[in-house]
């Protein structure tokens with residue numbers, strides 16, 4: 121995900137019916153997962169898929185990983201090596217190869233149990249979904265070290281005010297205390313505005329030249345600031361079939377596990393389709409038609425990760441494993457096309 125210098129407008133606030141959640145004060149009591157979500161900035165919703173269904177999806181993800189035919193075999197641990205896998209980001213996020221548009225990925229995204237909590241949160245089932253990717257991380261204990269240094273960040277630019285994006289992980293493998301998984305600074309989302317008021321971003325920052333500006337990296341002293349304001353770091357635990365939701369203003373990163381499990385998750389984020397401009401709709405349609413993989417933002421910030429390249433004799437050349445289309449194409453139902461932003465509601 122090399123940053124590219126392109127001229128994009130500064131992020132602005134998104135029209136948002138849940139404006140009250142800009143503040144740290146919770147003004148509504150819901151009696152469901154939303155209470156935890158607004159208080160802590162994240163929540164785990166149990167069993168949006170059955171465990172069996174989650175295992176089936178995990179199996180499809182592993183079948184996809186084997187389909188590159190470069191040596192990886194899920195049933196033979198001696199083949200669990202980096203050189204037997206296609207390139208990925210941070211040990212397991214597949215940003216290329218039309219990964220986001222495999223049929224099984226769309227099957228996960230169109231699961232009613234996955235969509236329902238987002239519909240409840242936003243007060244509408246007229247949603248658009250991100251063309252986000254799968255994360256299949258093989259254990260470091262077997263394949264060796266990854267770049268596993270924590271990278272605390274939030275996925276919302278300081279300039280974008282209020283609740284604007286809620287990220288989702290559809291968990292397809294166990295994520296216990298010793299397994300890989302999401303780490304959050306519990307309660308940090310509600311302190312987003314206060315943090316940036318007291319710690320304004322000044323001067324050039326690497327992320328300001330990145331394609332997508334809804335990102336901010338935090339330093340160790342920023343972690344201390346949040347701790348001093350009552351937040352704590354939590355490794356989010358979940359079982360196969362659970363949905364993890366977190367506010368994009370929440371500080372978070374992915375932690376590698378010590379166990380020998382293959383961490384398998386699908387990132388899926390939904391926002392109201394009404395928030396998308398006509399310009400963004402046209403961009404999203406084009407990305408969909410080209411089977412591109414993007415970030416977790418569904419309605420704005422629509423940038424492809426581009427085609428995979430490798431270095432040969434110091435020169436960037438196309439990765440021979442790159443694909444122009446998914447191995448198994450999704451069935452383009454009306455619901456799928458609505459969620460993709462291709463067909464309006």
Ligand SMILES: [Fe+2]
Pocket residue numbers: 273274275372
């Ligand atoms: Fe993130």
